Amino acid sequence: MAENFDLQSLCAFYDRGYLVPFIGSGMSRPACSDWTAFVTALEKLKQTGEPAAGASNLIQRALFALQALRQDGVDIAEAISKAVYCEDAKVPDQAVALASIYWPLVCTTNYDDIYLRAKLLCQQGKPELKLPWVLGRTETDCRELLRHIDFPAGEVVWALQGLLGPRDAGVKQILGDKFDKARFEQELVVGHAEYRTVANRAPHFRRCFAELFRTRSFLFLGSGLSEPYFVSLFDEIIELTGPPVRPHFALIPEGDTDPEFMRQRYHIICNTYPRERHGSVTELLKDFASQLRTERARPALWGFRAQTQTTFSGHELTDHFRVVRATMPGPASLAKGEAIAVSCGRDPNPDATNKEERECGVPLYGAGTRILEQCELVHEWKNKFVIRFDAPKRAYGIVARELIAGREAPGDRRSPEVITTAFKEFLDVARRKKYRKVHVQLLAAGPDRAFEPWISLVQMARAYGEWYREKKIGGNDAVIATVYVVDPGVLALLEGGYIDIGRELQGTPIHVNVEAIDSTRRGDRYHMLTPTDKPISSLFDGLRSQRQPLVYAFPTPTKQFSAKPLDEVKNQSVREFGLVSGSTFVIDFRKAGWPT
Numbered sequence: 251m252a253e254n255f256d257l258q259s260l261c262a263f264y265d266r267g268y269l270v271p272f273i274g275s276g277m278s279r280p281a282c283s284d285w286t287a288f289v290t291a292l293e294k295l296k297q298t299g300e301p302a303a304g305a306s307n308l309i310q311r312a313l314f315a316l317q318a319l320r321q322d323g324v325d326i327a328e329a330i331s332k333a334v335y336c337e338d339a340k341v342p343d344q345a346v347a348l349a350s351i352y353w354p355l356v357c358t359t360n361y362d363d364i365y366l367r368a369k370l371l372c373q374q375g376k377p378e379l380k381l382p383w384v385l386g387r388t389e390t391d392c393r394e395l396l397r398h399i400d401f402p403a404g405e406v407v408w409a410l411q412g413l414l415g416p417r418d419a420g421v422k423q424i425l426g427d428k429f430d431k432a433r434f435e436q437e438l439v440v441g442h443a444e445y446r447t448v449a450n451r452a453p454h455f456r457r458c459f460a461e462l463f464r465t466r467s468f469l470f471l472g473s474g475l476s477e478p479y480f481v482s483l484f485d486e487i488i489e490l491t492g493p494p495v496r497p498h499f500a501l502i503p504e505g506d507t508d509p510e511f512m513r514q515r516y517h518i519i520c521n522t523y524p525r526e527r528h529g530s531v532t533e534l535l536k537d538f539a540s541q542l543r544t545e546r547a548r549p550a551l552w553g554f555r556a557q558t559q560t561t562f563s564g565h566e567l568t569d570h571f572r573v574v575r576a577t578m579p580g581p582a583s584l585a586k587g588e589a590i591a592v593s594c595g596r597d598p599n600p601d602a603t604n605k606e607e608r609e610c611g612v613p614l615y616g617a618g619t620r621i622l623e624q625c626e627l628v629h630e631w632k633n634k635f636v637i638r639f640d641a642p643k644r645a646y647g648i649v650a651r652e653l654i655a656g657r658e659a660p661g662d663r664r665s666p667e668v669i670t671t672a673f674k675e676f677l678d679v680a681r682r683k684k685y686r687k688v689h690v691q692l693l694a695a696g697p698d699r700a701f702e703p704w705i706s707l708v709q710m711a712r713a714y715g716e717w718y719r720e721k722k723i724g725g726n727d728a729v730i731a732t733v734y735v736v737d738p739g740v741l742a743l744l745e746g747g748y749i750d751i752g753r754e755l756q757g758t759p760i761h762v763n764v765e766a767i768d769s770t771r772r773g774d775r776y777h778m779l780t781p782t783d784k785p786i787s788s789l790f791d792g793l794r795s796q797r798q799p800l801v802y803a804f805p806t807p808t809k810q811f812s813a814k815p816l817d818e819v820k821n822q823s824v825r826e827f828g829l830v831s832g833s834t835f836v837i838d839f840r841k842a843g844w845p846t
Contacts, residue, residue: 252522254509255499257541263467265548267402267746268496270462272357276472276531277345278364282334288312291333292440295319312441327435331414334361339417341368347535348471351542352738354402356382357462358409359473361438363416365407370420381424382407386437387448389771392458394804399461401748401832403704403805404739410459411445412438445479460487463494468518470500471531475507475518484516493517501534549745550575554755556718556728571714571755572732573707575741578621578691579734581642587686591676592618593693594637594647606631611653613637618647621691632679635672644685648676650694650706666701666709666807667826669693673713680729681721687730695737701828703737704749705807708830711754712782719757753831757782760824760831764789766799767838782825789824789835800841803827804834813838 263269275284283291289308292315319329341364348356349368358365366381373379382405385391398406415431416422439448449456462468464487475481487494498518502509509520523530553569581590595614599607610631619627622645629637629647637647650672651664673693680688693710695703714731735741743749753760759779767773778789786801800813807828816837819827829835 252504252509254513254519254521255497257538258546260469260499260538261541261546263496264542265745267354267742267748268465268467269499270355270357270466270468271348271353272468272470272473273348273365274359274471274473277342277348277358278360278362278472279342281336281339281342281364282360282362283336287336288333289315292316292319292329295324295329295332309441309443313443316440316444327414327438330361330438330440331417334414335417341371343529344472344532344535346371347532347539351535351539352405352742354405354739354742355398355466356405356407357468358407359411360409361412361414363414363418363421366416366421366425367418370418370424379420379424381405381421384409384413384425384429384434386412386434387452387455388433388437389452389454392454393773395458396461397804397834399465401743401805402746403702403743403748409434409437411440412436414438446482449479449483456483456486459483460491463487463498464491465495467496468498468500470498470502470518471535473500475500475502475512475520488516501531552744552751554752556715556723556755568730570718570728570730571711571751572730573744573751574732574734575736576734577736579689580621580623581645582623584644584689585687587684589644589646589680589683589685589688590622591646591648591688591690592616592621593691593695594618594649596649596651596653598653609653610634610649613647613649615647617691633675635668635675636679638679646676646679648672648690648693664694664701665826666705666828667823669701669706669709670713670716670825673710674717677714677717677729677731681723685729687732689732689734692733692735692737692740701808702805703735703740704743705828705830707733707735707740707751708749708754709825711751712757712825715755715757718755748832750831760829760833762789762824762829762831763834765834765836766790767836767840769839771840780824782829783823785820786822786824786827786835787820790837797839799837799839801838802836803829804836813841 260269275282275288285308289312293311295315316326319326345364345368349365349372356365369381370379384407385395386409395406395408413434415435416425416429439445463484494517498516500512500518500520502520502522503525504522505525507520509522512518512520552573554571555568556570578592579590584590593616595616597612597614599611613629615627619625622639622642624639624641628640630640632638632646635649637649639645639647650669652668676688676690690710692703693706694701695706710733718728735744740749744751759781762778762780763775764778765773765775780788798815798817801816801819802811802813811828
């Protein structure tokens with residue numbers, strides 16, 4: 251293999267959140283056809299005359315075949331599906347190798363569901379099955395993608411050339427109504443002529459692609475870089491904005507294109523492999539995944555001291571709030587003056603005989619029993635949010651849920667506000683017990699979590715800063731809190747600088763993008779700095795319409811987040827709604843209703 255980049259280079263860009271796989275048809279073979287077989291299958295579906303010989307005429311042959319199919323009223327999505335999928339439906343090894351890695355964003359020119367199926371395969375045995383959010387080329391989707399670039403929470407697949415309705419039952423079930431089959435099938439394009447037409451008529455798509463090309467590093471896999479469609483897009487971007495600020499990478503068969511030209515003109519660094527070595531992509535991805543798990547230079551700890559001095563003497567260098575890339579330590583590792591706290595759930599206790607049991611409910615330990623190395627835990631409530639265990643010693647549970655009383659079916663309330671309250675209550679307990687250090691699990695971030703894990707981390711940082719200021723604690727008297735994080739999404743946000751822990755600890759107003767979308771899909775955008783305790787109503791300066799818009803946020807703070815009528819949430823605080831610095835708050839009149 252001819253190598254111009256190594257795995258360490260890829261790791262460096264991956265760790266900062268810059269590396270974006272750009273996958274083509276080669277990643278779906280042999281479950282799906284290559285370009286030649288696909289065009290031939292289209293021609294067989296409808297007799298289009300004697301096809302021209304040679305791969306150089308494939309673009310023309312695809313155009314003629316589609317023209318004939320459309321003129322005869324054939325269902326194009328069904329025809330493409332028949333031409334794409336082969337009898338061997340097994341998910342290819344290279345797709346599984348790619349899906350085994352956490353990617354905030356994947357770009358694809360494929361029409362099939364192979365990558366989504368590979369993601370499900372990689373999650374076998376996990377308590378929660380989830381798939382990336384799938385976006386297309388519409389103006390709305392391109393806007394969502396740009397928001398994701400600004401704050402890449404979760405995983406997204408950008409289908410550049412449309413997507414067929416999933417064939418796999420598991421993929422269908424998990425995507426559910428989130429996937430608009432008809433819309434994605436309308437975006438299907440085949441051949442250079444259609445690609446060029448779509449790109450020319452969609453400036454929002456070209457601008458979105460240009461932003462990615464300029465700010466991220468593509469890793470081209472199974473993709474034909476020599477196709478004139480991509481080359482013309484690259485040329486336009488470079489002509490308007492200059493060369494990309496970061497290199498792109500490609501793994502391509504020998505003879506596909508000129509690596510030296512791609513490097514000089516487009517800043518794409520190519521590794522080549524012999525055409526007969528079809529497993530080269532799989533090997534690279536497996537080696538890359540292995541490299542990501544090895545020891546290398548990267549941030550292992552983010553530490554902050556809640557003190558105003560610009561310089562410190564040697565004995566004052568201890569951090570007050572730390573985020574560590576590690577699993578929780580066990581109780582046996584605690585030193586003198588240290589305590590451990592795990593995240594707990596809460597169930598109502600309808601059979602309670604006293605006030606405390608009615609108000610506090612029943613704690614649910616979840617992974618706490620494993621971390622604390624105890625099969626059975628006996629607890630005592632210290633307040634409504636904190637429990638102390640009898641054994642092991644110096645072990646606590648933090649219950650970041652609030653009971654809802656006065657209903658026929660009691661339940662619990664989960665909000666970012668409750669995370670803040672619960673953590674502050676625990677810090678109070680730790681200070682009264684004179685603990686110098688506490689080791690804390692990320693709150694409300696288990697498999698049944700209501701919030702995305704990054705929301706929990708942001709609120710814990712905010713809570714520590716508020717607690718420190720409210721108690722007027724001296725620098726050396728503070729409880730040192732260490733939060734342990736293993737979620738790859740949270741770590742990617744931290745390494746890429748998308749979560750600013752220092753700013754959250756200071757409690758400064760957060761930057762929120764506000765977007766009002768009218769019934770014609772036109773969006774008005776403005777920016778605000780707002781304290782997190784302000785109500786949602788403070789984000790808009792009065793609405794002239796009498797209609798009731800729906801409001802939502804990006805990134806979504808909860809797994810099952812849905813748009814809500816403005817009147818229902820306008821009195822919630824910015825923090826309770828789940829907004830963080832960099833969030834977009836959307837006021838959407840497209841499905842607004844008149845007040846009753």
